Amino acid sequence: MEKILITGHKNPDTDSICSSIVMEKIAKHFGVNAEAVRLGDLNKETEYVFKYLNKEPQRMIEKVDDGQKLILVDHNEAGQSVENRDNAEILAVIDHHRITDFKTPTPLYYFAKPVGCTATILYEIMTEKKIEISKEDAILLISAISSDTLLLKSPTCTKEDIDAFNELEKIAQIDAKTYALNMLKAGTDISDLTPETIVELDAKLLEEGGKRIIIDQVNAADINDVFSRKDEIEEAMNKEIKDKKLNLFIFVITDIINTNSKIIALGDSTDIVEKAFGQKLDSDNSMMLEGVVSRKKQIVPPIVKNL
Amino acid sequence: MEKILITGHKNPDTDSICSSIVMEKIAKHFGVNAEAVRLGDLNKETEYVFKYLNKEPQRMIEKVDDGQKLILVDHNEAGQSVENRDNAEILAVIDHHRITDFKTPTPLYYFAKPVGCTATILYEIMTEKKIEISKEDAILLISAISSDTLLLKSPTCTKEDIDAFNELEKIAQIDAKTYALNMLKAGTDISDLTPETIVELDAKLLEEGGKRIIIDQVNAADINDVFSRKDEIEEAMNKEIKDKKLNLFIFVITDIINTNSKIIALGDSTDIVEKAFGQKLDSDNSMMLEGVVSRKKQIVPPIVKNL
Numbered sequence: 315m316e317k318i319l320i321t322g323h324k325n326p327d328t329d330s331i332c333s334s335i336v337m338e339k340i341a342k343h344f345g346v347n348a349e350a351v352r353l354g355d356l357n358k359e360t361e362y363v364f365k366y367l368n369k370e371p372q373r374m375i376e377k378v379d380d381g382q383k384l385i386l387v388d389h390n391e392a393g394q395s396v397e398n399r400d401n402a403e404i405l406a407v408i409d410h411h412r413i414t415d416f417k418t419p420t421p422l423y424y425f426a427k428p429v430g431c432t433a434t435i436l437y438e439i440m441t442e443k444k445i446e447i448s449k450e451d452a453i454l455l456i457s458a459i460s461s462d463t464l465l466l467k468s469p470t471c472t473k474e475d476i477d478a479f480n481e482l483e484k485i486a487q488i489d490a491k492t493y494a495l496n497m498l499k500a501g502t503d504i505s506d507l508t509p510e511t512i513v514e515l516d517a518k519l520l521e522e523g524g525k526r527i528i529i530d531q532v533n534a535a536d537i538n539d540v541f542s543r544k545d546e547i548e549e550a551m552n553k554e555i556k557d558k559k560l561n562l563f564i565f566v567i568t569d570i571i572n573t574n575s576k577i578i579a580l581g582d583s584t585d586i587v588e589k590a591f592g593q594k595l596d597s598d599n600s601m602m603l604e605g606v607v608s609r610k611k612q613i614v615p616p617i618v619k620n621l
Numbered sequence: 622m623e624k625i626l627i628t629g630h631k632n633p634d635t636d637s638i639c640s641s642i643v644m645e646k647i648a649k650h651f652g653v654n655a656e657a658v659r660l661g662d663l664n665k666e667t668e669y670v671f672k673y674l675n676k677e678p679q680r681m682i683e684k685v686d687d688g689q690k691l692i693l694v695d696h697n698e699a700g701q702s703v704e705n706r707d708n709a710e711i712l713a714v715i716d717h718h719r720i721t722d723f724k725t726p727t728p729l730y731y732f733a734k735p736v737g738c739t740a741t742i743l744y745e746i747m748t749e750k751k752i753e754i755s756k757e758d759a760i761l762l763i764s765a766i767s768s769d770t771l772l773l774k775s776p777t778c779t780k781e782d783i784d785a786f787n788e789l790e791k792i793a794q795i796d797a798k799t800y801a802l803n804m805l806k807a808g809t810d811i812s813d814l815t816p817e818t819i820v821e822l823d824a825k826l827l828e829e830g831g832k833r834i835i836i837d838q839v840n841a842a843d844i845n846d847v848f849s850r851k852d853e854i855e856e857a858m859n860k861e862i863k864d865k866k867l868n869l870f871i872f873v874i875t876d877i878i879n880t881n882s883k884i885i886a887l888g889d890s891t892d893i894v895e896k897a898f899g900q901k902l903d904s905d906n907s908m909m910l911e912g913v914v915s916r917k918k919q920i921v922p923p924i925v926k927n928l
Contacts (some may be wrong), residue, residue: 413731414724419925421719421735421917428728442749610728618726 315347318405319375319382321396322432323389324353325517328360328461328497330388332454333432335372337387337408340436343445348385351375353396357515359501359533363457366493367450378402388432390416393519408435411610415521430468430475433458437478452486453493460494461501464533467573470608498570502533509543509550513565519558520614523621525583526559531566531609537576540567541600544578548599551580562586564617568607575606577613590616622654625712626682626689628703629739630696631660632823635667635768635804637695639761640739642679644694644715647743650752655692658682660703664822666808666840670764673800674757685709695739697723700826715742718917722828737775737782740765744785759793760800767801768808771840774880777915805877809840816850816857820872826865827921830928832890833866838873838916844883847874848907851885855906858887869893871924875914882913884920897923 320337322330334350341348350372356364364371377397378384384399385406392399392415406423407416410432427435433455440447447455459479463471466479483490504512517530534540540547551563562581569575578600579587587601588594595601606612627644629637641657648655657679663671671678684704685691691706692713699706699722713730714723717739734742740762747754754762766786770778773786790797811819824837841847847854858870869888876882885907886894894908895901902908913919 410728412725412728413720416723417721418719419922421717422733423735424720424731424733426729426731428730615726 316383318346318348318385319378319396320348320350320385320387321353321375322387323394323518324396325514326352326354326360327357327388327516328363328501329432329458331356331360331371332363332458333387333408333436336433336436336440336451336454337385338372339451340439340443340445341385343443349373357501358503359461359497360457362497362500363454366497367453369450387436390414390426392416393521408432408439410435412614427474429472430470431459431462433462434472434475434478437482438474441481447482447485449486452482453488456482456486456488456490456494457497460490460497464568464570464573464607465491465494465498468608468611470611498533499535502535502539502570504532504540509546510553512540512543512547513550513554513563517554518609520617522618525561525586525621527562527564527581527583527586527617528554528558528560529564529566529609529613529617531568533568533570535569535571537567537569541576544598544600548578548580551578555581564613566609566613570607573605573607575603577601577603586617586620589620623690625653625655625692626685626703627655627657627692627694628660628682629694630701630825631703632821632825633659633661633667634664634695634823635670635808636739636765638663638667638678639670639765640694640715640743643740643743643747643758643761644692645679646758647746647750647752648692650750656680664808665810666768666804667764669804669807670761673804674760676757694743697721697733698826699723700828715739715746717742719921734781736779737777738766738769740769741779741782741785744789745781748788754789754792756793759789760795763789763793763795763797763801764804767797767804771875771877771880771914772798772801772805775915775918777918805840806842809842809846809877811839811847816853817860819847819850819854820857820861820870824861825916827924829925832868832893832928834869834871834888834890834893834924835861835865835867836871836873836916836920836924838875838882840875840877842876842878844874844876848883851905851907855885855887858885862888871920873916873920877914880912880914882910884908884910893924893927896927 320334322334338348338350352374380401382402384402384404387408390409409426410429517528520527561583565578567576627641629641645655645657659681687708689709691709691711694715716733717736824835827834868890872885874883
């Protein structure tokens, strides 16, 4: 039987990595010959998960062959997907993002809910279809939910995410909040990364209204841990703007303890940022966004609205 | 509580009308203040359903106010949706079509499966969520499934559709095949309709690859019942092409007894039709398509592939 590949998005985060693995189990439950793959290196937060589980992550790929059958998790936009997706066949999508730049020649399974994390949807599917959730599955899903919702504190977090987290905690038989905080903190350590790596770490490309925009987000226990490296980060951002012909690069440093963010915006269209958030950028290209922690809910919508 | 409107597509067919009504029941089950509406007159097939049930169809609307919250059933493409959708807010979509020309500024519920009919998905949701299916609900859902799958004979028909049909027949306590054949036959009577009405009856607009294409489909117990009116139908098609700036108008007459179709194609891009089906149009602009009954599965994909 032909093998179906399951992938999350490029620059994979903990949800994309962990949900792909759990989705493989769900697909196999329905008799599908599926394999979870990933589109990039693990970030430090996700590394923490696999170290904790003493588990190897899935195989990495960059592009797919023509005609390859795919299941997408945690994304739908073409720009965030595996290379050569246009010539592959998408059988199913499980996602929690807005739908954009997505079209198919034929009908497909598409299951999306406006919840904080793909893993929450997978938890619900497994519960509904009575698929056994192992201790390891539960920890993978808890990791994803904690990552996407900043330990249930992001405005993207819904009742469904909290319910899933609490039920999964029972199955995992761990103190999930302590585990998740350690995981998040592990993810904030970018001290040994080059600025070139940092600006690509969790970069999402947005193509809309004739603009090419990258929004990259990093978490920090203290914003100054990252902001102190502003000069070299800006240099790397400007290189990305040139190489990828971007109109705007927004670098978001999110304080996971105090739940707010500082952004750095560069490019020829920084006026969009000022309009979106109703404040001027400081002379050092930065702007403090109080209470803002969610790219999806608090950054992308005002930006898109002002394109 | 703000009222959420549930709508199917323009030129509503039996699935769009019946699934909207059943979706209202599902939404209310979850405490949502929802109202099914429709975007056009009932066709004769759907009229048969409401006469049989001695029931009034839902209210008709043409456009929605800015900010109106919507649930879409049986479609996702903007061109098939209610007027002013761009300024409304789509909360949820339940559909069984390919995804195209669909985007949202924020995440939403999107539940699609590659099955023959939206009603099949609704049946599955009701079963899973243990929502009571009344005799009337069952007949509405049977009508929709029979309409979309030509009484389970279309290539779009899946095991899920057949299972749903059989289970719903038990709930409805009717001979569902006899009922459905009578319903389909009622739908083929277009003798008292003007050609202008006929070419808009079940017309779906496709905008892709820079082309504007309408594919209109009518069912017939005998193809010649419709084809004998070819001259006046072509005149109406040409008027549509001019008024709506179409590149191609494909009029499909589907024989529901022998399960094949005859098409008439007009416009500046009829070469797409010839490429799509690998045959030349006859000198009278027509082409016989043996075994073809499904617009979605057998007509749209080869057309799209050749754009």
